[in-house]
Amino acid sequence: MKKTKLIYHTFLNRFFLLTIIFASISFYGQNAKIINGSEKTIKKHSIYDNTLEAPVPQGMVDENSPWLHFRIPLNKNELGHRLYYFKLSQDSTFTKDVIRSKAKRWSFFNPYSVLKKGNWYWQYGYTLDTTPADIKWSNDKYSFVITGNERVVVPPTPDEVIKRISSTKAPHVVLLKDEIGNLLPSSQPEIKEGILNNYKKLLNIRPEVKVVVDESTYPNLLKEDYENKKFRFFQLSTLKQFKGFANRIESLLKAYLLTGNEEYKRIGLEDFYKLDNEFHTVMMEYGKHPGYPDDFVLEAHIKLMTLILDAFSEDLNKEWKTKIVNLLFKYKKEGYLNFYKQLEFSEHIAYKAHLWQAGVQTLLMSAIVLSPYKEEAQLWLEYAYELWLYRNPAGSRNDGGWHGGNGYFGTNERQLLYTPWVMSKLMGYDYFNHPWYRNVAKYLSYSNPVGNPGLAFGDGNGTDGAGHYNLVEALAHIHADNYWNKWRLKTTGRIDKKWFINKVGENEAPWSLLSVWNTNKLDPDFIKVDQPKELSALFRDIGYVGMHTDLVNPSKNLLLNFRSCPFGQLNHAHPAQNAFNIAYGGEPLFWRTGHYNSIDKHKVYSFKHSRAHNTILANGFGQSTDISGYGWVPRFVTGRKISYTVGDASNAYSGIYRVQSSKKSYLEKEGISVTEANGYGNPEVTRFRRHIAMLRPNHIIVYDELEAKEPIHWTFKLNAQDNMEQIGDNKLSTSNAHARANAQLLCENTVETMVTDKFFSGSALDWRGRQGNGAKNYPNQWHGSFTTTDKLKSTRFLTIIEILPNGEEVSTKVDVIQTKNFTVAEVGDYKVKVELDPNRPSFIEIVSNDETCALVSGQNAKKVELGKNIKTAKLIGNTLFMEKSDTGKIDFFEQSDILPDVLKFGNKY
Template sequence: MKKLKLLLMLGAFTLTATPMVGNSRIKLTSQTLMHEMRATVYPQNGAQLADRYVSLQWPLHEDHNSVGAGLDGVEEEKSKKLDPLGRNYQVRLSQDIHFNQNVISAYTSWPFYNPENNIRSGRWFWQYGYVNSDGITEWSETNSFDVVPNALKFTPPTYRNFMTNLPSTHPRILVFEKDWNQVIESSKDKIEREWYLHESAKIMKTPIVDFHNSINTDLLKGLDSEFKKNSMLTRESRRFVDKEEGNLEVLIRTYILTKDKKYAEIAIDRLKSMITWKKSPYMKGDFNQATYLLLASTAYDSFYNILDEETKKLLLTEIKENGTKIFNHFVNHLANHIADNHNWQMNLRIFTFAAFAVYGDLEEADKWTEYSYEIWRARFPGLNEDGGWHNGDSYFQVNARTLIEVPYFYSRVSGYDFFSDPWYAGNALYVMYQQPPFSKSGGNGSGHQKVYKPNSIRVSYADALARLLNHPFLAQYSEMIIEKEPNILKKAFMAKPGDLAWFRIVCNKPLPKPITLGHLPVGCVFPQTGLASFLSNWGDLHRNAMVSFRSSPYGSTSHALANQNAFNTFFDGRPLFYSSGHHISFIDEHGVYCHRASRAHNTILVNGMGQKIGTEGYGWIPRHYVGKEISYVLGDASNAYGEVISKLWQNRAKEAKIDFSPKNGWDKNHLETFRRHIVTLGDASITFIYDELEADEPVTWDYLLHTVKEPMQQNESNKILTIKATNGKAESDAYLFSSGKVKTNMTDQFFTPAINWLRADAKGNFESYANHWHFTATSEKSKNYRFATVLVTHYRDAHKIEVKQNKKGIITVGDWVIKANLDVNSKAYFEIKNRVTNSKIVLDDSTSIHDMMGNIILEDKLPILEI
């Protein structure tokens, strides 16, 4: 039975050993695989659905399509608005292709529809239509999909059935009124209760700030654009708004834990003062509406039974004003947006709870609750099937409360387990593989530089998800870290995006018995997200080598970076070869040219030019495999390079005075093929990388490596060019082989200096940013080129595995023998064999692997994408 449970927990890994069929090599011609706003239907024509209930989704009409920035300091692009409560669309669904029999038909206000009844197995046909001002429907072409039988399918209740279980009394959000006394009693044994009581005592002794006169306007001096000035004011205003938001959330929860009215009275007084802040011209930022909605609705629901009518009216007015603005922004926008960051991170959660808090008391909440519930069923919690997070680890953590609190509320109300959504099983693996215990993050997405180890929010999230999924590996993950740092969960207390202390107050699910991480496979691939991680030693993380890799259909939009086909190496949780640059703001000179741009990553430049910014700069993972002796991933960045053509990013660049020109690294594309093969041999301590490069004319090829902690060392002995990265205890040696002679360059200077103009501390001091180290190997001009790299990552003082090359070009690394074709006049090929075990991997047109798990042939397969 234990073995069966372990296999179920590792179910996501079984796909890695499944033979892939189709063309050996797929050449994509699409300008983009993803879209800032939905451009394709879901389910796509011919899709097979087995894991989840059916949700029908479609693009907005071109007259109403907007890809607004949604960024601090940048005005949002405006578009024609549809009536958020109108009959804007019609949809129909039937097993009859002519829609003559047993037709399910509905009008909707938004571009998605979740059928009332579970759709039975078989083939279904469907259409959506735009309803014009005369009430006439303009129908789409007919699409079809097949529903595959699956007894474990995720089928949460319909909105109508869900609402029959919503409590009619207050409170109903933080706690159900019927469970209130029980929660108070059970909380007395939990340390989190003491946190709330202690912090509330401090807050009650601290007067609320004078917001208008507390903003440090001196920080605006010297800023050269309205974008930067607005960004600075947003940062400064949030310093006070977020602090007071945290204070009020603590006071409200302390009242729930004690029923002591003094906490409610102080909270209401402070909230009334805070409402006056909205009159200040220094109040900036798109989180503020949600903050006021959160505080007003949580106070209304929690204090409902002790509020006077005048205060109830004040709070309802505030809820109606802010909730209406947010709802009108969401409808016909959020459901179709690939990454409307702030709204997904926090605003949807806040709006959802506000809607259910005032349901029955505000007429608007009838539609608000329906929208909140239905959009979650249609689009959330993830954007893809594999559980990865395309925006990277730093911005994954900003979603922690939303990913836990919203489905937990829905589960409590309905009795249905919303965490049985298969996305969460994949996300548990993402949490562990993209950042193992005590390790730096995989190095993807804005701000990854400062994610030094799993922080309090990530550990809190892992702890919560382990309980909710009964996940023994996540339990071990969180317990390992908490054992080393017993107070780590408290560090997330009052963190706006990631404080899960209240969840632990109300959730009494125990952690499952942990299973040691040493039982996990050595790698995991997330093909829809475009990520892979390979390790050498789950059992002893201090002796663990790790390689992370990205080649993503999401490109470099939102917080994702232009690092297609880039890798990073680690040992003992610390980076070696690693992406460079600093995230100062979402879009500024250094952030774009030296952090987002391809020159910042361990990838390839073509004529010194990098990958497009936007969804158009995409990569993808055609093949992958995780075995015991050999693991493998192929990334294809053939479509990633060229001029920035995204209208959204062109507009953002104009606002921020960014120049996407050849002098800064973007030019007409000459690349035709860039396929990077990553093979771990035995484990991630020995990794082989093989690059296939083709252009439409002779170009130079720049092979890039970076370090961020210590300078690299370069030498050439036995005619092998070696670049060494060190991190104190360990080193990663890159043995670089190529089709011809390369010129090398090493520098510790950024293309654009890292000037911190935004991130001041409370005293107005700006932290300075360190330089990083950058290695470039530049080829002679050639239409075709090949690089081969052997990476050996190890303790500095450990016995070093020798890398040798004989006169025939055959490379030996320990027991592995590598034959790699670097001749540009013949096709790409490599063969790697272990002299002891006979395990082998061969790249020809397909990739064939023979190891302890058997024989497998991998051919290109395009992952199923959802937007």
């Protein structure tokens, strides 16, 4: 093992990142992709740059016109004083037909025009605003190619947006002027009546606007704990109260906009003035920096001030209008995720959750509202608008997925719907016309089908996932011809009326729906849309595969979720590359474990660690909690009986771990130690390719290829939330109310099987009271492991998982035969043949007993046979798949490794 090196450093002055580097420095400079026959091996520190390292785009692009982007690290005191320039031409000497940018404060640029076919060359320049004539142009010229096959994207320019705002009367954000009094949904009388009844209750019940800090509410189980946790407890308590008042005020003001009743406006503004006092007194005591409240408190207040200045400026006296303008300006210039904190940061980093949950949206919306009052806000508007155009939706590229998992995907619904809808109305341009928006309903249909547990590869409770009901319904209206929008809406049903009525006044997503309903018609035949033809789908940008047996009836559905993500582990994502989860009947079976809480020992050791997921521990070490701990999905084929994919997590064990906390002392007091003994280290893994197949109706096959530089222990992790037992040598079993799942692992080497219902971190303390008053600990969960007895440089695992639905006659026979060269298993209606000797080329063959489908894959795949039909591989090692249709036609598919688009196209985002 490499000697560990411990480094502490700060990040954004908000977190300490505890970073342990186990990898050698020589690893980081390797950026080449090495192609070996059918397989492609990515030799990069990370697929996405944590911070942009080289100018983009270069090479092929898939949109026209692409964004040009570079980064020059700032010197001291240069933030906000840099000027950037771009020139772009099909003439490499830049002497004719040159597109030139104006001086920009940020280093990304779009020409906002359709570029002609051919090679395009570009350069960048930069200087300081104190010496504007002294432009330093890049020595290198960069180039990309326009083929004519790119997606054409030419949105309105920032100047056009500013002109529209200045030439029209407010409001521009919460709604447009001609929408005032016209958004109550007459076509849905039940919702209309419910909204009006709720608003009447706001007039009848008027609580005192006062945030209370009650020491007696501090839980008894935490009485002996230290001040950090107590501070956090009351920080959350006061935040909840403040947001409750803010939501009520927002509802009152929006009630006026819908009804015209002056009483709502009068009470809403009066209560805002009182809440503003609480903001400047009590809430300041629970901020992270002097003179500023908690980040989420600040965002809630900014949201209210933006609403009032946008739609009620004429109702404010001069003193209050000046105060709101100045406060809003101050906080967007100096406060949480303000312009100067985003500039030279947001555009360059791969992803930051709070930026895209609220930061970019609130800066853009506030700048729209402030721009008529403050000239500097026009600069913010230009930046935020272009940043949003360039990087939205941020959680993926084009496939509709979300790299952080579905647990926190839902927190982004507001900005994913509200922002493009506000801009679409304002500018008369369809900002939803993007591949991601065309695919998101498809992604949700496979990752979180109705009645099934959702994805469990990130923060969140691991079973619900994200419905995105507002977004889906809006898209079904806006793009009514999209099949997946109609299918998703058919399966989820129209928006829940009770929820909508209760949330429309405080949540931008349902508020947006009122306007969508008013301007876009739903295809009345959406309910007649047929179910999807395919039971499995790949979303390559985020490395997710969803496999099912029944997308219509959750009580009969066998669900397999698989993840190997090019983004690595960022923010709310987990170190869960090549991990899978299995459910049946709408309930988990072999599933991720752990409970989500603010940072504590349980979260670090037993929740946000690879041991909580169904993946591989290498020498007891988890995968890296860093962008460098990435995976990807090289292959995917699917048919009626067999669905198959390959994940490559060979680079997931880079040995870099980041544990966030407000203070280093907090980690020490929690007893958190990121050491090899606790499962953190660099095992120097060189190969982890996982083949995984669903054999319908009742089996799943997992075939692992594992290699490291030095001999290590290899552990196949298998977890369950409710129960698990060992039922034989290398056999584990779990069950839910609908089925039992049995797993059997085969390996040429001796393997030790263990089961425990104890978390690695010990008991999981529910110190935030998520389970209700009086609850002390979360329930224990179950953790199984198959670990090689000896340390090995390489090994192979074959794991056969059978799912036995209650009350059904299912073939449970799994016979294993060891032949001279292969291990052969009779698995229900299939014969599975694999090579378990790690010294031989890998090989897996699956053939149905009725000879209707066959699959061959692995390094030694040469041909596939189905009865008398034989197909030879064009390239040894390709995946070969044959399936016979009901008419007797033979369908054949052949596939070698396919790289994710981020490595094929120069426009990363």
